[in-house]
Amino acid sequence: DAGVIQSPRHEVTEMGQEVTLRCKPISGHDYLFWYRQTMMRGLELLIYFNNNVPIDDSGMPEDRFSAKMPNASFSTLKIQPSEPRDSAVYFCASSLRGRPLHFGNGTRLTVT
């Protein structure tokens, strides 16, 4: 298996623009998680899905962030409009029955 696949690897955008991050979980996994990693706060859970259904989105910073999982093999995290403080590495992770987590390579987002 190729593992969890995220795209793009790097994204540089200007403040106010819409950003869409993509994730393909490991085939057969029933959980999908979105994390944000910053130097100051470490790894923060943004949202997670079980069988494509959002279970807990309490970590989503504000309404500018949204996530979808239209099917078992694809999820998106969207930021609209983006702000410089959103600059971080965003990781997607998947798991079978909750553990252990398998992480993607991450998307490094820079908002100028």
Add this chain to the structure above:
Amino acid sequence: AQRVTQPEKLLSVFKGAPVELKCNYSYSGSPELFWYVQYSRQRLQLLLRHISRESIKGFTADLNKGETSFHLKKPFAQEEDSAMYYCALAAGNQFYFGTGTSLTVIP
């Protein structure tokens, strides 16, 4: 509430020296703990899980319920061990991560 604490943000040791990365947790249920490692600009990878009681790359970690700790240890550090290490607690369907410890092994 669930919480994972890694008290050291940065840790430097000399090659060949023992290394211990500290992790303490707070959880009212039966804990399931993990160590993840992240090499420079790579994905987080599972290093250890306490239920496996295994040694990976020379690292071991023992769950101490009395002290609510799950410290990661290696008797002789190698340069390739330089990385970011995260302790994680699985509670229900969620993982709670510590803030991480950046380990540097000095040649």
